[in-house]
Amino acid sequence: MKILVTVKEVATVEDEFEIEGTEIAQQYLGADLNEWDDYAIEEAVQLQEDGIADEVVTVTIGPEDCEQTIRQALAKGADRAVRVWDDALEDVDLLDVNAKTEILSAVIEEEDPDLVLSGVQAGDDSFAATGVSVAENIGFQWGAVVNHLEHDLDDGIASVRRELEGGVEELTDIELPAVLTIQTGINEPRYASLRGIRQAQQKPMDVKALADIGVDESTIETELELTDMYEPESESDVTTWEGSADETASELGELLRDKGVAQ
Amino acid sequence: MTDVLAVADHRRGELRDVSYEIITAGRQLADETGGDLHLAVISGTVDEFADKLNREGVDAIHTVSHGEEFNHDVYSQAITQLYDDLAPQFVVTPNSVNGLDYAPAIANELDLPIVTDTVDLETDGETLIATREMYGGKVETTNELEGDAIVTIRGAEWPAAEGTGDAAIEAFDADIDEDAVGSTVTGFEEVGGGDVDISEAELLVSIGRGIEEEENLDLIRDLADALDATLSSSRPIVDNGWLPKNRQVGQSGKVVTPDVYIAIGISGAVQHVAGMKGSDTIVAINTDPNAPIMDIADYAIVDDLFDVVPELIEEFEG
Ligand SMILES: Cc1cc2nc3c(=O)[nH]c(=O)nc-3n(C[C@H](O)[C@H](O)[C@H](O)COP(=O)(O)OP(=O)(O)OC[C@H]3O[C@@H](n4cnc5c(N)ncnc54)[C@H](O)[C@@H]3O)c2cc1C
Numbered sequence: 001m002k003i004l005v006t007v008k009e010v011a012t013v014e015d016e017f018e019i020e021g022t023e024i025a026q027q028y029l030g031a032d033l034n035e036w037d038d039y040a041i042e043e044a045v046q047l048q049e050d051g052i053a054d055e056v057v058t059v060t061i062g063p064e065d066c067e068q069t070i071r072q073a074l075a076k077g078a079d080r081a082v083r084v085w086d087d088a089l090e091d092v093d094l095l096d097v098n099a100k101t102e103i104l105s106a107v108i109e110e111e112d113p114d115l116v117l118s119g120v121q122a123g124d125d126s127f128a129a130t131g132v133s134v135a136e137n138i139g140f141q142w143g144a145v146v147n148h149l150e151h152d153l154d155d156g157i158a159s160v161r162r163e164l165e166g167g168v169e170e171l172t173d174i175e176l177p178a179v180l181t182i183q184t185g186i187n188e189p190r191y192a193s194l195r196g197i198r199q200a201q202q203k204p205m206d207v208k209a210l211a212d213i214g215v216d217e218s219t220i221e222t223e224l225e226l227t228d229m230y231e232p233e234s235e236s237d238v239t240t241w242e243g244s245a246d247e248t249a250s251e252l253g254e255l256l257r258d259k260g261v262a263q
Numbered sequence: 264m265t266d267v268l269a270v271a272d273h274r275r276g277e278l279r280d281v282s283y284e285i286i287t288a289g290r291q292l293a294d295e296t297g298g299d300l301h302l303a304v305i306s307g308t309v310d311e312f313a314d315k316l317n318r319e320g321v322d323a324i325h326t327v328s329h330g331e332e333f334n335h336d337v338y339s340q341a342i343t344q345l346y347d348d349l350a351p352q353f354v355v356t357p358n359s360v361n362g363l364d365y366a367p368a369i370a371n372e373l374d375l376p377i378v379t380d381t382v383d384l385e386t387d388g389e390t391l392i393a394t395r396e397m398y399g400g401k402v403e404t405t406n407e408l409e410g411d412a413i414v415t416i417r418g419a420e421w422p423a424a425e426g427t428g429d430a431a432i433e434a435f436d437a438d439i440d441e442d443a444v445g446s447t448v449t450g451f452e453e454v455g456g457g458d459v460d461i462s463e464a465e466l467l468v469s470i471g472r473g474i475e476e477e478e479n480l481d482l483i484r485d486l487a488d489a490l491d492a493t494l495s496s497s498r499p500i501v502d503n504g505w506l507p508k509n510r511q512v513g514q515s516g517k518v519v520t521p522d523v524y525i526a527i528g529i530s531g532a533v534q535h536v537a538g539m540k541g542s543d544t545i546v547a548i549n550t551d552p553n554a555p556i557m558d559i560a561d562y563a564i565v566d567d568l569f570d571v572v573p574e575l576i577e578e579f580e581g
Contacts, residue, residue: 013398015551024402094406095375096581097367125397127379128358129367132335136368141445142335144364147453164274164360165514167455174446185502208303228405232558239561240552248564249574252525252546255562259544260522261466262490262579 001153003044006074006104007081008034008132009066010124014197020123033069040182042148042189044117047079050151053115055079059107061089062260063101074200075192082107088209088217094125096224101133103220108138115158116179120145128181135177135179143151143174147183177179191193207246265352265388266298269346271316272357273307274333275451277426278315281357281416288384288416288422289355290320297387299323301349302430305341306330310432335365336444338393341437342369348435351411353391358415370413377413378406380533381562399532400555419540455508455516464493467521469512469539471497473549473568475530477505483527486572489579494534495519497529513538528548528568531556548572 017028039222047053056078060070070081072237084103089095116135121128128144135142145171148161148246153176153190160168163183174180192200241251256262270291271282286302293300299322304312309326316324327341342365346354354369356362358380370377382403383394393406393414460465468487474480480500487494494510501511514534514554524542529535531547531554539545540559547560548568557563564571 011398013401015553017401019402022404024398035402042331042396044528050471064333066350077359095377097370101371126395126399127377128363129370129377129379132364132529133367133371133377136371142364142368143446144335145360161452162360162364163515164451165279166518167306167453167508168274168518169452169454170448171447171450172446178445184498188504223408225407226404227392227407229397229402230404232400232403232555234558236558236560238547238557238560240565245570245574246565246568249578250569252562252571253578255544255546256466256490256523259523260494 001053001112001115002055002057002111003047004079004108004111005037005040005044005056005058005073006116007037007060007070008042008119008122009060009062009069010034010122019229019231022226024229031066031069033072034119034122036121036123036184038189039184039186040117040119041073041076041078042187043182046187048153052151052153057082057111057113057204059084059096059104061085061103070205071200072192074203075196075204076190077196079203079211080237081205082111082208083205084208084210088210088220092222093220094224094226096222097127097129097133099220099222100130101137102215103116103210103213104130104134105137106215108134110213112178114125115153116140117181118181120181120183130180131181139174142180143172143178144181145183147186149180149186155184167218265296266301266349266352267296267353268301269355270303270305270342270357271312272359272361276307278312278420278505279357279358279359280423281418282316282509283318283423284418284421284528285355285357285416286316286318286321287421290424291526292355292384296352298352300311301325301351303327303342303345303558305338306332306334313432314483315375317430317432318424319428320424321428321430324430324432326432327435329437329439332448333361334444334446334448335368336446338365339368339372339440340443343372343437345435353411354413356413356415358417364413365416366413373413375411376408377415378408379415380417384414384416384428385489387452391487396533399491399530400531401553405537411566419537437526451553455511457507457509459493459509460513461493461495461510462519464519465522466490467495467519467524468491469497469524469529470500470527471529472499474500477503480505482572486491486576488561489576495536526556526560527572529556530554540541
């Protein structure tokens with residue numbers, strides 16, 4: 001069985017930051033492997049270790065800068081990576097769900113996996129929609145917000161748990177091929193070993209432009225346009241205690257005594 | 264004049280709160296476009312649900328009786344057929360776990376743009392301006408799109424619709440192709456039971472990713488002991504296996520309403536806040552003065568938890 005994992009490098013923001021136009025100023029941004037994708041990679045690697053998957057391929061939409069982040073997935077055990085980037089994507093502020101769907105679908109159709117794992121959402125733009133959208137687009141089945149997957153996919157069925165609200169889990173059988181969006185907590189993502197990190201440098205990373213995967217530039221024109229970004233207006237009237245840790249702790253102590261919840 | 268189609272959410276025989284909120288959001292959009300608000304109620308005891316949802320502002324309710332529980336293939340088929348029939352400009356669904364299991368699929372099937380997890384919506388009948396957060400709530404953005412669209416709304420952002428409506432309730436004869444249904448729900452399970460019930464506590468000491476290492480949790484345990492408080496946490500602490508699931512506060516954990524909730528090293532992501540915003544008094548201890556938790560906190564200490572918590576323990580241990 002072949003598994004494809006969608007991997008995104010997400011932008012992280014420092015505590016104090018400034019906004020320039022519709023973006024956070026570059027100097028306040030960092031980069032990291034998307035938290036949810038880390039769990040998806042781990043699940044795929046475990047399926048490989050259990051002898052269920054024979055190949056794990058990652059696919060990413062992103063510029064060359066993100067290769068280091070993608071190598072983390074290779075260091076953890078994925079076999080090879082596909083990275084799609086194009087000049088046409090350079091100036092897009094926000095790649096909407098439809099555009100991502102077109103690109104990822106083209107790669108999936110080329111790779112022809114049995115199972116696609118994606119994260120529930122990306123930690124930066126948090127659309128939480130791409131996995132399901134891709135599934136519909138390529139005629140795969142799907143399940144959103146999966147926090148358990150039985151490692152017994154022989155009969156062409158993925159038995160999963162979907163994490164609903166309020167501590168309720170839904171047990172669902174999904175026909176393969178399928179896209180599952182993976183929730184944090186499904187497993188314990190490993191740290192890459194030194195050996196893994198060394199090996200990752202040798203693993204193949206195919207870089208593809210839109211034309212290489214047969215995607216026409218016009219189909220990735222995003223329909224959703226980001227028009228403004230600002231810090232949310234605080235509706236709160238929070239009282240911030242000032243002073244040393246010793247002073248603020250005694251303010252809090254007083255409050256707890258006043259409220260009668262601690263002595 | 265363009266219409267709005269909103270979709271209700273229910274589970275195991277109960278309508279979820281967001282089903283009433285979506286009426287308010289849908290009505291607002293319909294007023295702005297000058298059209299009607301249609302509501303779709305799919306699967307389960309649809310007639311009973313339709314009666315409950317017949318509140319002020321709903322023009323028509325379409326019931327699709329098929330199966331008991333949510334199935335994304337049934338929802339997708341029913342909603343795309345309703346879309347073809349009613350030709351609404353906007354289809355509005357909850358940004359719930361189930362909403363996210365079908366809304367992106369219908370957007371793709373209908374070849375429409377989708378904007379998820381919106382907290383504010385505005386339209387002049389042409390352009391939709393959707394407000395949503397990015398970077399875990401650190402910033403808000405506005406996003407514009409033209410024409411028809413699928414929109415998911417965040418829970419608890421719009422008030423629940425009230426009153427009694429005079430909507431026309433009609434059964435919609437959806438043509439559900441069973442062969443296209445590729446997944447089957449086999450059951451449900453409640454998780455997070457066990458020895459403690461954090462929703463009963465008067466004082467919660469709640470810890471988040473700011474604690475960094477499992478070993479450091481002892482500091483917070485000591486604090487909970489000194490205050491005679493109950494220990495709870497945000498999700499990453501439970502995901503890491505440092506505390507059991509029954510300690511998790513939030514959308515997928517427990518909803519708590521203590522007299523005082525002390526959030527330590529917790530940023531205040533929407534899914535966390537969903538579980539604790541009903542607390543009487545909220546105190547945040549966080550190094551980041553801009554963390555979203557500050558928006559709902561009553562009191563804050565902007566400082567390092569590793570400096571403040573030992574002082575607080577000392578304060579109570581004497
Ligand atoms: C479908 C779904 C369901 C979810 N359900 C839940 C849920 O039920 N409950 C839940 O909690 N989350 C849930 N989440 C996850 C949620 O989106 C956040 O990822 C999570 O709440 C973040 O936890 P946190 O605040 O502890 O960590 P972070 O967001 O990483 O915040 C850590 C905070 O600690 C502060 N900090 C760091 N070091 C220190 C220090 N030394 N002293 C003081 N402060 C410090 C930082 O400034 C930061 O604000 C869900 C997500 C999804 C997609």
